[in-house]
Amino acid sequence: MDILFGRNKKEQLEPVRARVTGKIPSWLQGILLRNGPGMHTVGETKYNHWFDGLALLHSFTIRDGEVYYRSKYLRSDTYNANIEANRIVVSEFGTMAYPDPCKNIFSKAFSYLSHTIPDFTDNCLINIMKCGEDCYATTETNYIRRINPLTLETLEKVDYRKYVAVNVATSHPHYDATGNVLNIGTSIVDKGKTKYVIFKIPATAPEDGKKGRGPLKHTEVFCSIASRSLLSPSYYHSFGVTENYVVFLEQPFRMDILKMATAYIRGVSWASCLAFHGEDKTYIHVIDQRTRKPVLSKFYTDPMVVFHHVNAYEEDGCLVFDVIAYEDSSLYQLFYLAHLNEDFEENSRLTSVPTLKRFAVPLHVDKDADVGSNLIKLASTTARALKEKDDQIYCQPELLCKGLELPRINYAYNGKPYRYVFAAEVQWSPIPTKVIKYDLLTKSSLSWGEAHCWPAEPLFVPTPGARDEDDGIILSAIVSTDPQKLPFLLVLDAKTFTELARASVDVDMHLDLHGLFIPGTAWDVKKQTPSQEEQGRAVDHGVAPRT
Numbered sequence: 001m002d003i004l005f006g007r008n009k010k011e012q013l014e015p016v017r018a019r020v021t022g023k024i025p026s027w028l029q030g031i032l033l034r035n036g037p038g039m040h041t042v043g044e045t046k047y048n049h050w051f052d053g054l055a056l057l058h059s060f061t062i063r064d065g066e067v068y069y070r071s072k073y074l075r076s077d078t079y080n081a082n083i084e085a086n087r088i089v090v091s092e093f094g095t096m097a098y099p100d101p102c103k104n105i106f107s108k109a110f111s112y113l114s115h116t117i118p119d120f121t122d123n124c125l126i127n128i129m130k131c132g133e134d135c136y137a138t139t140e141t142n143y144i145r146r147i148n149p150l151t152l153e154t155l156e157k158v159d160y161r162k163y164v165a166v167n168v169a170t171s172h173p174h175y176d177a178t179g180n181v182l183n184i185g186t187s188i189v190d191k192g193k194t195k196y197v198i199f200k201i202p203a204t205a206p207e208d209g210k211k212g213r214g215p216l217k218h219t220e221v222f223c224s225i226a227s228r229s230l231l232s233p234s235y236y237h238s239f240g241v242t243e244n245y246v247v248f249l250e251q252p253f254r255m256d257i258l259k260m261a262t263a264y265i266r267g268v269s270w271a272s273c274l275a276f277h278g279e280d281k282t283y284i285h286v287i288d289q290r291t292r293k294p295v296l297s298k299f300y301t302d303p304m305v306v307f308h309h310v311n312a313y314e315e316d317g318c319l320v321f322d323v324i325a326y327e328d329s330s331l332y333q334l335f336y337l338a339h340l341n342e343d344f345e346e347n348s349r350l351t352s353v354p355t356l357k358r359f360a361v362p363l364h365v366d367k368d369a370d371v372g373s374n375l376i377k378l379a380s381t382t383a384r385a386l387k388e389k390d391d392q393i394y395c396q397p398e399l400l401c402k403g404l405e406l407p408r409i410n411y412a413y414n415g416k417p418y419r420y421v422f423a424a425e426v427q428w429s430p431i432p433t434k435v436i437k438y439d440l441l442t443k444s445s446l447s448w449g450e451a452h453c454w455p456a457e458p459l460f461v462p463t464p465g466a467r468d469e470d471d472g473i474i475l476s477a478i479v480s481t482d483p484q485k486l487p488f489l490l491v492l493d494a495k496t497f498t499e500l501a502r503a504s505v506d507v508d509m510h511l512d513l514h515g516l517f518i519p520g521t522a523w524d525v526k527k528q529t530p531s532q533e534e535q536g537r538a539v540d541h542g543v544a545p546r547t
């Protein structure tokens with residue numbers, strides 16, 4: 001497994017043309033841009049966790065049936081400092097780093113104290129976000145890094161805190177039809193309060209065009225939700241939206257702020273400050289986008305850990321939302337590199353399988369409803385919401401499908417009733433072996449898999465003028481544990497899940513996390529740099545955030 005996880009990947013700075021077998025649809029033109037950890041060793045030092053790895057951006061430019069691949073490490077401050085020192089000097093999720101090797105106890109104490117309030121990493125390895133015309137590499141700290149999507153160059157470092165008071169924020173923002181971004185972060189013990197802050201970044205800013213003034217400057221707070229606890233807010237990785245609501249899960253997987261404040265002194269990682277509290281509830285917050293306030297009813301469900309929301313929608317006075325849920329936080333445990341070694345099969349058994357669950361909450365609660373009655377009358381789901389004595393509503397999900405992660409949908413259906421989930425199939429081990437299409441209506445699935453192949457998150461691209469939800473193709477970057485087999489970009493027909501084409505490249509490709517597709521043709525593929533006259537247009541084409 002070292003081939004997939006431990007070994008540092010070589011960047012491919014010059015675009016390399018892929019060998020295409022099969023036929024890539026001629027309408028499929030654009031850049032698949034993805035992000036993930038690529039380097040886990042610097043000099044003699046090693047990261048502990050797969051999520052710590054230095055961000056490696058890669059892209060597949062598809063034009064006229066041809067594919068060009070390139071990759072480049074994000075030149076974050078973290079990357080530069082590590083490379084300069086030839087060792088890990090910035091702390092990541094699972095690795096606490098000590099920048100100054102202190103020689104005596106006094107200087108040690110001084111150095112410790114100056115790190116009590118840590119500055120987080122800008123190693124943005126999780127996803128790519130579109131903000132108007134700009135593209136950012138993202139992680140879950142307060143930093144994002146602007147990048148050039150064509151050349152993969154690293155541009156300015158942006159501190160969310162300049163625009164909105166958040167210390168951490170998700171890597172899974174949502175986009176509305178015009179490209180406005182909605183995201184959520186946590187403001188930790190700010191003026192004596194800890195709260196979850198939903199914020200909006202407009203797709204266009206009034207002074208667009210003036211250098212250095214992007215949409216981020218116009219970020220506004222959409223709504224804040226007080227954390228149930230000042231010193232242990234929830235950890236979360238994504239959230240859901242419908243046409244009129246936002247759904248946020250305050251789950252009992254929590255960050256211990258006091259532990260975090262002393263982590264450096266104690267020589268432990270941030271990850272060790274996160275804990276699952278199986279005795280607590282999961283609170284379901286529903287925010288009305290029209291009033292920008294949480295609805296008054298109090299919804300909760302059993303303790304669970306959710307990383308990925310799949311989709312959410314409104315149906316007959318109810319809000320329905322689908323998530324991939326776990327019974328504990330063992331997923332994060334499994335990605336310690338020590339577990340991902342030769343005894344991988346043995347070591348990497350998940351203690352809880354990721355399960356696609358559907359929840360339904362009533363948007364208007366009848367005050368006179370009997371205690372114990374089910375407030376969900378939808379024919380489409382067995383999910384229930386039971387009224388309790390103290391006006392709380394207990395939500396019991398419908399179990400839809402086990403063994404899938406990294407879900408994607410046709411984003412045109414985000415927030416709306418939908419039928420298909422595209423995902424990576426994972427069973428008792430966290431590593432995907434198949435790409436699947438799960439049909440929520442028939443509860444059946446189609447899949448693609450091949451020996452020694454490890455697929456990345458599958459991404460849906462709609463056919464121009466698509467009528468059906470699954471009119472389109474699936475793109476997934478496939479890496480292999482067989483040294484004889486080259487990595488490739490897989491192109492599947494999203495309807496039938498038959499392979500349309502694969503584009504193999506003789507490069508050192510990494511298993512990545514998330515990304516997006518930027519449709520358009522307005523750039524010079526061979527050079528993969530925008531030609532001067534088309535640069536402006538390339539950006540225009542590129543803003544469509546629907547991925």
Ligand SMILES: CC1=C(/C=C/C(C)=C/C=C/C(C)=C/C=O)C(C)(C)CCC1
Binds near residue numbers: 051091237
């Ligand atoms: C550095 C750092 C963090 C990083 C978390 C990361 C990098 C999480 C990655 C999660 C992934 C990839 C999940 C996939 O399902 C925290 C805990 C937010 C806060 C403290 C500092």
Ligand SMILES: [Fe+2]
Binds near residue numbers: 237307308514
């Ligand atoms: Fe994710």
